[in-house]
Amino acid sequence: MKLSEFLKEHYDDYVYLSKADGTHITDVAVKFIPYWFLMTYGECEVKAECRESSSTDAYCIYDVTVFVLKLKSLKDVLDECISAEHVGCNVKIQDADGGVWSRFKLRDTIDNTYSGSDTTLDDWQFLMNRKVLSYTADMYDIVITLSMSW
Numbered sequence: 665m666k667l668s669e670f671l672k673e674h675y676d677d678y679v680y681l682s683k684a685d686g687t688h689i690t691d692v693a694v695k696f697i698p699y700w701f702l703m704t705y706g707e708c709e710v711k712a713e714c715r716e717s718s719s720t721d722a723y724c725i726y727d728v729t730v731f732v733l734k735l736k737s738l739k740d741v742l743d744e745c746i747s748a749e750h751v752g753c754n755v756k757i758q759d760a761d762g763g764v765w766s767r768f769k770l771r772d773t774i775d776n777t778y779s780g781s782d783t784t785l786d787d788w789q790f791l792m793n794r795k796v797l798s799y800t801a802d803m804y805d806i807v808i809t810l811s812m813s814w
Contacts (some may be wrong), residue, residue, distance in 0.1 A: 665813050667730055668706035671697060677724045679712075681705075684731050684798065693723075705730050709811045710762045711799060731811075735795035738810060742774055744808055755806045760797055770806065 671679075671694050681689040690701070708730045715725040732734075736744075738757070745753070750770055755777075757766040768781035778788050794810040 665710055665713075666706065667708050667710045667728070668702060670710050670712055670728065671702075674724070674726065677726060679726045679728050681728045681730055682763065684729055689730060708732055709735070709760075709795070709813065711797075731797050735797065737787075737792065737810065738794050738796055738808065739774060739792045741796045741799055741808060742770065742777065745770060745801055746772065746774070748801070750801050750806060753801065753804055753806045755808065757791060757795075757808050757810060759812050760809055765791060765810070 672734060674694050676695065678691075680691045680695050683689060689705070690697075710731065711729045712726045713728075715727065717724055741781075745755075751772050753770045755766075755768050755770050756764060758764050765782065766783045766787070768777060768783065771777040772778055774792075778785075781788065783791070791810065794812060797809045797811050799808040
């Protein structure tokens, strides 16, 4: 979900906004977010978590992570991993909420990787066009978090 969409849905709530790297942006009631903020971050993808509140609270408080990075497609990230010699690594593709979409072993090309995956061709094509919010890669595993709203 984009930040501008989230803010429209939560006009009467309060947000603690930070970047994905943990950098604090602002804490403010949504209805008082300045225009420059929307121009700077409005099209960025976000992950929002509601804090627990009592039934007497007039508004909800959200911890919102704003992904400001220039986002790459899954295809581009897999190509990078192949060229960085991560061939043979186990790959887990998940959404921002941690829901797993696919698991497979990375092979020497994307087409070869697909042929060894249990993901259907339609799902594979859908995932290839999603934008990557973050990923980690080590000698054995690659974990890729995708935006599902594009």
